[in-house]
């Protein structure tokens with residue numbers, strides 16, 4: 154074992170992750186391995202019970218949602234106590250527009266006297282499988298994702314410094330009209346979910362939900378309107394029993410962006426092929 158490995162073993166390394174369809178957890182796992190076993194902590198947990206005050210390496214890994222980081226990730230980061238002198242990294246998985254994701258994270262860290270040492274956005278398969286089919290096609294995209302996750306992980310293991318990307322002026326100017334209306338009704342997304350006769354009440358949906366939005370009542374899931382629209386409940390249901398119709402609040406917003414962009418109507422339940430439901434519990 155090299156001296157670097159020995160030093161690595163005695164360092165406290167934590168990675169906090171949010172993941173709906175597994176892409177971000179896959180990235181977090183690859184980074185954890187490169188860091189010789191950083192502890193992975195789901196942001197479903199209570200941040201006040203996580204001790205990052207003496208951590209040497211602290212990572213945040215999550216998807217981009219509506220050109221930002223998910224609300225739960227923001228809440229968690231805000232409440233978490235950290236060592237501001239740690240090597241802090243942020244990896245966001247996304248499809249095309251990262252928007253203000255890194256700016257939001259940097260702002261929260263700045264309020265704690267900390268800053269991002271390294272940031273990178275990693276392109277992945279789209280997880281809005283309810284709105285449109287996973288794209289780019291999994292077969293093509295998954296090997297590319299693996300490659301860029303490994304590159305990112307090796308840069309982080311080497312403690313590389315990398316400035317975070319800012320929101321482009323065009324995205325900034327489109328945000329109020331294109332994203333804000335969706336963000337305002339996001340919590341109601343779960344009004345579109347319902348179960349069919351295949352539901353056994355097994356509770357997998359409740360356990361994979363990153364916002365703890367689901368409770369099981371009379372052996373059926375009930376969504377409690379703290380939804381981020383991550384689709385974990387749909388794609389990890391072992392019986393494929395969770396279905397979706399567009400909720401009223403979204404219908405009221407007019408033609409969905411997916412249709413405006415001419416994306417095909419065909420749906421598929423995508424989740425990262427390396428991540429199983431149990432990994433998210």
Ligand SMILES: Cc1cc2nc3c(=O)[nH]c(=O)nc-3n(C[C@H](O)[C@H](O)[C@H](O)COP(=O)(O)O)c2cc1C
Pocket residue numbers: 171172173174175176177178215216217218219220221246247248249250251252277278279280281381382383384425
């Ligand atoms: C509700 C929702 C909103 C999303 N918004 C964006 C976005 O604004 N920009 C983007 O590039 N990708 C967006 N995506 C795609 C995800 O960021 C991407 O597929 C990510 O890898 C999913 O990570 P996960 O598998 O860990 O949940 C969105 C996905 C969902 C479900």
